[in-house]
Amino acid sequence: MSDLYQPHSALELLRRFEGNVEARRHYLHERFERIREFDVQLRAMTALAELDATTQALDSVRGPLGGLPVAIKDIFDTHDLVTAYGSPIYADHRPASDAAIVTLLRRQGAVSIGKTATSEFAYMAPTPTRNPWALNCTAGGSSSGSAAAVAAGYAPFAIGSQTAGSTIRPASFCGVAGYKPTFGLLPTLGMKCFSWSFDTVGLFASCVRDVAHLAQALSGHRLAVSDLPGKPVFGLPDSYPWGSPSANAASVVDHAVHAIEAAGAVVTSVEFAPWMTEMTGAHATIQSYESFQSLGFEYDHRREQLTPMLRDFLNRAANVSTDAYIDACANAEAAKAALLTWFDGIDGLLTPSAPDEAPEGLTSTGDPAFSRNWTLLGAPCVSVPGLRGERGGPIGVQVIGRRGEDAATLALAAFVEETLKKA
Amino acid sequence: MSDLYQPHSALELLRRFEGNVEARRHYLHERFERIREFDVQLRAMTALAELDATTQALDSVRGPLGGLPVAIKDIFDTHDLVTAYGSPIYADHRPASDAAIVTLLRRQGAVSIGKTATSEFAYMAPTPTRNPWALNCTAGGSSSGSAAAVAAGYAPFAIGSQTAGSTIRPASFCGVAGYKPTFGLLPTLGMKCFSWSFDTVGLFASCVRDVAHLAQALSGHRLAVSDLPGKPVFGLPDSYPWGSPSANAASVVDHAVHAIEAAGAVVTSVEFAPWMTEMTGAHATIQSYESFQSLGFEYDHRREQLTPMLRDFLNRAANVSTDAYIDACANAEAAKAALLTWFDGIDGLLTPSAPDEAPEGLTSTGDPAFSRNWTLLGAPCVSVPGLRGERGGPIGVQVIGRRGEDAATLALAAFVEETLKKA
Numbered sequence: 001m002s003d004l005y006q007p008h009s010a011l012e013l014l015r016r017f018e019g020n021v022e023a024r025r026h027y028l029h030e031r032f033e034r035i036r037e038f039d040v041q042l043r044a045m046t047a048l049a050e051l052d053a054t055t056q057a058l059d060s061v062r063g064p065l066g067g068l069p070v071a072i073k074d075i076f077d078t079h080d081l082v083t084a085y086g087s088p089i090y091a092d093h094r095p096a097s098d099a100a101i102v103t104l105l106r107r108q109g110a111v112s113i114g115k116t117a118t119s120e121f122a123y124m125a126p127t128p129t130r131n132p133w134a135l136n137c138t139a140g141g142s143s144s145g146s147a148a149a150v151a152a153g154y155a156p157f158a159i160g161s162q163t164a165g166s167t168i169r170p171a172s173f174c175g176v177a178g179y180k181p182t183f184g185l186l187p188t189l190g191m192k193c194f195s196w197s198f199d200t201v202g203l204f205a206s207c208v209r210d211v212a213h214l215a216q217a218l219s220g221h222r223l224a225v226s227d228l229p230g231k232p233v234f235g236l237p238d239s240y241p242w243g244s245p246s247a248n249a250a251s252v253v254d255h256a257v258h259a260i261e262a263a264g265a266v267v268t269s270v271e272f273a274p275w276m277t278e279m280t281g282a283h284a285t286i287q288s289y290e291s292f293q294s295l296g297f298e299y300d301h302r303r304e305q306l307t308p309m310l311r312d313f314l315n316r317a318a319n320v321s322t323d324a325y326i327d328a329c330a331n332a333e334a335a336k337a338a339l340l341t342w343f344d345g346i347d348g349l350l351t352p353s354a355p356d357e358a359p360e361g362l363t364s365t366g367d368p369a370f371s372r373n374w375t376l377l378g379a380p381c382v383s384v385p386g387l388r389g390e391r392g393g394p395i396g397v398q399v400i401g402r403r404g405e406d407a408a409t410l411a412l413a414a415f416v417e418e419t420l421k422k423a
Numbered sequence: 424m425s426d427l428y429q430p431h432s433a434l435e436l437l438r439r440f441e442g443n444v445e446a447r448r449h450y451l452h453e454r455f456e457r458i459r460e461f462d463v464q465l466r467a468m469t470a471l472a473e474l475d476a477t478t479q480a481l482d483s484v485r486g487p488l489g490g491l492p493v494a495i496k497d498i499f500d501t502h503d504l505v506t507a508y509g510s511p512i513y514a515d516h517r518p519a520s521d522a523a524i525v526t527l528l529r530r531q532g533a534v535s536i537g538k539t540a541t542s543e544f545a546y547m548a549p550t551p552t553r554n555p556w557a558l559n560c561t562a563g564g565s566s567s568g569s570a571a572a573v574a575a576g577y578a579p580f581a582i583g584s585q586t587a588g589s590t591i592r593p594a595s596f597c598g599v600a601g602y603k604p605t606f607g608l609l610p611t612l613g614m615k616c617f618s619w620s621f622d623t624v625g626l627f628a629s630c631v632r633d634v635a636h637l638a639q640a641l642s643g644h645r646l647a648v649s650d651l652p653g654k655p656v657f658g659l660p661d662s663y664p665w666g667s668p669s670a671n672a673a674s675v676v677d678h679a680v681h682a683i684e685a686a687g688a689v690v691t692s693v694e695f696a697p698w699m700t701e702m703t704g705a706h707a708t709i710q711s712y713e714s715f716q717s718l719g720f721e722y723d724h725r726r727e728q729l730t731p732m733l734r735d736f737l738n739r740a741a742n743v744s745t746d747a748y749i750d751a752c753a754n755a756e757a758a759k760a761a762l763l764t765w766f767d768g769i770d771g772l773l774t775p776s777a778p779d780e781a782p783e784g785l786t787s788t789g790d791p792a793f794s795r796n797w798t799l800l801g802a803p804c805v806s807v808p809g810l811r812g813e814r815g816g817p818i819g820v821q822v823i824g825r826r827g828e829d830a831a832t833l834a835l836a837a838f839v840e841e842t843l844k845k846a
Contacts, residue, residue, distance in 0.1 A: 079720065093519050103719035187716050189619065193612050220745025294612050296526035297502065322643030 004038055004132040006153035007176050007206035011213055013156055014066045021059070024067045028058055031069050031113055035154050041135065043128040044148035046074045047081040048114040063109025064217040070105055070157040071149040074115040075122050075142075077190040078102055085192045086118040086127065086142075089298055089305045099190025101159055101201050101218065108217040113155055116145025119365060121295060122161055122194050125307040126365050133175055134393050137358040140170030141365025143202060147174040150204045157214050160202040162375055163194045163287065165354070165368025167202025168398060171383040172353035173366065175394025177417070179203045179211045179410070180371070182403050183378030185219050195290040197329070198283070198375050208382060208414040215406070223407050225414040232412055234260065234399075235270035235346035241277035242369040246356040248389045253352055255387065256397045259423040260350075260416055267350070273342060275335050276373060282335075283376045285328035288317035332376055336403065339377050343402045348412045353396030357389040370398065380406040382413035386420045427461055427555040429576035430599055430629035434636055436579055437489045444482070447490045451481055454492050454536055458577050464558065466551040467571040469497045470504040471537040486532025487640040493528055494572040494581040497538040498545050498565075500613040501525055508615045509541040509550065509565075512721055512728045522613025524582055524624050524641065531640040536578055539568025542788060544718060545584055545617050548730040549788050556598055557816050560781040563593030564788025566625060570597040573627045580637050583625040585798055586617045586710065588777070588791025590625025591821060594806040595776035596789065598817025600840070602626045602634045602833070603794070605826050606801030608642050618713040620752070621706070621798050631805060631837040638829070646830050648837040655835055657683065657822075658693035658769035664700035665792040669779040671812045676775055678810065679820045682846040683773075683839055690773070696765055698758050699796060705758075706799045708751035711740035755799055759826065762800050766825045771835040776819035780812040793821065803829045805836035809843045 017024040032051050039045050058067045077083050077095035084090040105112065117127040119142035129144035131137040132152040139148040143160030147170030150158045160167045162180045171178020179202065186201035193199055203218075205211040209225045216223040236257060245253070257267050292299070292314055298306060299314045306314070355367050374381050380403070383396035399416055401409025440447040455474050462468050481490045500506050500518035507513040528535065540550040542565035552567035554560040555575040562571040566583030570593030573581045583590045585603045594601020602625065609624035616622055626641075628634040632648045639646040659680060668676070680690050715722070715737055721729060722737045729737070778790050797804050803826070806819035822839055824832025 079724075090519060095519075096513060096516050097720035100716045100719060103716065103723060106723070107719070187619065187713075189616050189717050196610065196612065221749070290610075293523045293526065293610050296523060296530070297520035300526060300529070301502075326644070 004042060004152045005175070007151055008153050008156045009206045010068055010156035010210040013068060017066055025055060025058060028055065028069055028111065031154055038152060042130050042132060042148060042152055044116055044145040044152065044154065045071070046084060046115045046117050046145065049081065049112055054111055054113060057111045061106070061109045061111060063107065065105065065109035065214070068110055068157060069113045069155040070110040070159065071114060071116045071146055071155045072102060072112055073118050073143050073146045073160045075118045075161055075192050076102060076159060078112070078115065081115055083115065086120040086122070087305065089302045097190065100187035102190070104218045105159070110157065116149050116158060118142050118145065120307055120310055121192060122163060122166055123310050123313065124365060125309050126362055128362065130362070131173060131358050134358065137360050137393065138173065138362055138365055140173040140358060142166040143170050144365065146204050147171050147176060147178065150176045150206060156205060156210065158204040160204055161191060162200045162202045162371065163198045164283065164375055165371030167204070168371045168381055168383045169354045169366050169368055171204060171385070172396030173358035173394065175385045177205050177208045177211045177385055178383040179215060180375065180381045181215060182380045182406050185221065185406060193294040195287040196294065197286050197290060200375065208384060208410060208417045212410040212414070215410070221406065223410055225411050228411055228415055231264050231266060232347045232415060233266045233268060233345070234348055234350045236267050236350055238269050238271055241272060242280055242373065243355070245352040249352040249354065249356050249395060252387045252389060252395050253350065253397055256350065256416060256420060260419050262423070263419040268346065270346065270349070273338060275338060278331060279335055279373045279376050282328040282332050283372050285320055285324050286332065289320045289325040292317040292320070336377050339379065340402060348409055349400040350416070351398045351400065353383040353398040357391050357393040357395045374400055378403045380409040382409060384413050384417045386417055427465060427575045428598070430574055431576050431579045432629045433491055433579035433633040436491060440489055448478060448481060451478065451492055451534065454577055461575060465553050465555060465571055465575055467539055467568040467575065467577065468494070469507060469538045469540050469568065472504065472535055477534055477536060480534045484529070484532040484534060486530065488528065488531045488533035488637070491533055491580055492536045492578040493533040494537060494539045494569055494578045495525060495535055496541050496566050496569045496583045498541045498584055498615050499524060499582060501535070501538065504538050506538065509543040509545070510728065512725045520613065523610035525613070527641045528582070533580065539572050539581060541565050541568065543730055543733055544615060545586060545589055546733050546736065547788060548732050549785055551785065553785070554596060554781050557781065560783050560816065561596065561785055561788055563596040563781060565589040566593050567788065569627050570594050570599055570601065573599045573629060579628060579633065581627040583627055584614060585623045585625045585794065586621045587706065587798055588794030591794045591804055591806045592777045592789050592791055594627060594808070595819030596781035596817065598808045600628050600631045600634045600808055601806040602638060603798065603804045604638060605803045605829050608644065608829060616717040618710040619717065620709050620713060623798065631807060631833060631840045635833040635837070638833070644829065646833055648834050651834055651838055654687050654689055655770045655838060656689045656691060656768070657771055657773045659690050659773055661692050661694055664695060665703055665796065666778070668775040672775040672777065672779050672818060675810045675812060675818050676773065676820055679773065679839060679843060683842050685846070686842040691769065693769065693772070696761060698761060701754060702758055702796045702799050705751040705755050706795050708743055708747050709755065712743045712748040715740040715743070759800055762802065763825060771832055772823040773839070774821045774823065776806040776821040780814050780816040780818045797823055801826045803832040805832060807836050807840045809840055
């Protein structure tokens, strides 16, 4: 285990800082030192705030985020820091304003320490970010830098995004809590769009209670973790239409199942409806059609500056017809409605967060298969940290809830997390 | 009547230009001359494209928009022209990329002649734009310049937007066709956001068939006007929860009713459900809550550069609670579902487009009352031109259809328009 792996609990820090301006100032300064010391190696950050300005900001902020540092995925506009969206096209781009989530962070009392590495336009091209737990492994993607920044203790909070599996997967690989809210819960305004039907703001923190606190502060919804009303009932899928998890990931889920059953949870086997299989294709169709418009300027005017991976994807996307898109959208809407009743009888699903631990090497960000359909369906997903795979690296278990039931989903995820800690 | 009032039919021009490159080049050059001659007075344009570059673009474009000039509301990003969103905050702003609708226009063969005046962030502060029909009157707002540009023959097409009544109202005042599609039909990406639940791309042209052609080219949906399948049934509201139209507007609607009845249409009196009254408040709540986030950067960092009108609006918006917002969104969703069945038995509604002809003076853009709820409900609306009020100015009648039934709504609107022409 690398000594770079040091996630810090936000709620603990908030308790420590209460009434102690000096302590939070000291903590902030230490974050900058840590980044300066380690990020040459880790490559999680793409731009760093100025220490003096950040310290000044710290002294004036008010709100439930209590002056805690936050790192922001470089897919969100910031008027005071270069915002490159992971692309050389925008290497020197300074947006004229801030993304809405950046405004909300500041209004709620967080201070930005800088921007984190993202795959090119939050698609699949790998970033140079290393996994703080094992430097020879990917941190996942596309929110590579945000997951790594929290895992490495650069900041107790980070903002990411998810269009397929860009929050849940890196959270799983880096051993931190990742939360993809119900579609639309947090504003995507000022986030570089890939697919407007799917783009979702994702949140990272050291643990589920932390991420729920952040989500409550930003959304205004009551999401802070509360006690479960009774014995929770988890659905455990008997198989996955998008392929099986590795034996490694399956055994981690088994371990979690035994632990939560021992703690009083009911775990019941569930089968996906046939439409679940089709949703993977619907995701591809909708994402392709929309990205050919949302990245239309870059494709039409700056094509030679796109990676071959993204250029090839957009070349194919150009061939998706409006009729195919309309059909896929209609099928997705029907599936979203059907999913609400499919959840009857269970409180949430328990699945792997990703097919395996973080793959070795930096040539791929891993496979979003276990997230893609949930993003399409708009359902809240939490990657719960705390478990290790057979190679010793972090591996998350995912709790998925009913669309709109984010508070219940976070409470379930916290139950899993705390049960695993005690087990 | 001012000689500035000269809308040009796009479909006619397309026929004229077929196989005649010189004619369309000549037409383009004439547009620039016209703008240079009249816009000192009219103030519809905020930025003009370069003639040489535009002529070059014209020679390379392909697609159903056939090299027709288009004017673009200055709420949409353009990488090659200043985009100020109607605010001094962005007086020199050159976006790094184009809005998706700009990409689509070019891909479908239109050429941009420049940007048109918008109210500050598409809210209510009046622009200096004059009404081409009567220079002492407002052109409406917030898409003031786009409606005026089409009315004055600067371009056969213009792009606008609508969050309350920003397309339908100026179309009515300027005597051109205005079309607010079903929510989500056209991408708002790269449009300065006011309220993401309502912001809709609006289209302007000289007549309904033109605007339907433009909408089909941009959306890929089959929207070009086709014959009605049978005798159309129009609902005529017996009263409006947002207030009565002027006697002037009411008599114009009466005139339209008599004409379409004579042409074989059935017009039946309809009553709004009680929830329709509440939707005006829901619109205010949702628009306020979202704009306090979407204009959060400007409110927090550039407040002194906002007009008092917008600043006061945002001061009040700051007090809208998340709970009130969640309630309003839930009520709006329920109303959207209820509206689909409320339309049973009628093909569309016929209402005034605005409470009256364009008001005199440039101190107000007029009242969006007859549009606001339909924007909230996501329903397609068309302002049909061709009628005059008692003061001699244009005044539109509005055809409203079921959400998602844009082709049928445009066909109904074309029926009204063509009936009025013959009457």
